[in-house]
Amino acid sequence: MTHYAAPGWYGKLPSSGDFVKRRFPDVLYRQWSNWFQVGLHHWQTSEESKNAPSRAFLKAPVWNFVVPPMLGSQLIQMGCLIAARDSVGRNYPLCALRHFTPAEWSPALLARSGEWYQQVGNMLLRVVQNGGTPEQLDQALLSIPQPQQPQTDGEQSDIL
Template sequence: MRPSSPPGWYGKLPGSGDFMRRRLPENVVSRWSHWFSSGMQRIGAQAEPQLQRAPVWNFVVPASLGAPWVQMGCLLPARDRVGRQYPICAMQLCAPEAWHPLRLKLAGDWYYRLGKTLSQAVHNRYSGDQLDAALLALDAPAMPPGTPRSDVLDIIGYDDAPDTLNWPKLASFFDPEQYSSFWWSNQSDGSAFYTHSHSGNFTSQLFFRLFDPLSSHQGLHTPMFGKHLQGRGDES
């Protein structure tokens, strides 16, 4: 297995007073920043208590949506030192030419640990340095071989490699050069299992879907929490 760089991250933390960012390029951060800011503006203060009840989300995003990398990671609602709410995300980047479905299929334990680390950082009021140290201490996700075949997988078979994700078969749905991103609950925080697929750029509808499902009374979309979506989730 090839070594992997530690995840980068962006957002706010209760132990700090402003936006923080480590190991993510500008074109990735600007895209997430715009989505977070526009989503928070639309949610407004009246929906903030509901936002804080949102689960930790896993995601995998293709390389065709404004940044030349596949993005695998987690996000959850957070806040800064004075209580201003804003999400935080952490992710691993992968060039599409280096992509293999096994990269996602074998990443279940890594997603779980990453989500748990982010959740602990928010609830225990980590500083940026504390979160970064915790992320640097994480084991890298299992990586597919650098060549089309490997001795181990020749024995057990590529199709028979263990699917470690809590969303089985997701690796077969995801295409790094198409336009669908996939979102599913991490469950390290004890939340139920939810899934969602979204086509195209990040939108306010997607933000509300993940962070404010009760806004359906405003006609934005149907509620999601409390609903176990199977297969490919529901398309936006």
């Protein structure tokens, strides 16, 4: 069985006054950070955010995602994203993910990941709604069993 990197995470937590991250590769950090900044700018200038920006932002659901390899990072990413804020109320997402090289990835892995997505999403939701330190979040994410990589012989995906 192949061993994969532990999940990484990045964003803001209600218990912290600034950004926190663990095991989140710098190349992915730069890509996500840029996307978050652009998205937050558009959100802050939207009509919907003018009435109750923080309340509306924090009502966003947990998003599960799979991101294919991109220019600048040849990594497939799967994880969860949730709206969060820091201890002084600044809105910013919180993202937890696993990453794979194309050689490590199997499309069948996604079919085995439902429980993992649910547990990660629930953990992020709890820490954003109820608080928790970066260390508590990190230990909780590390305790979630990773989906087992299927045993395949060179199975390829048309998408990833």
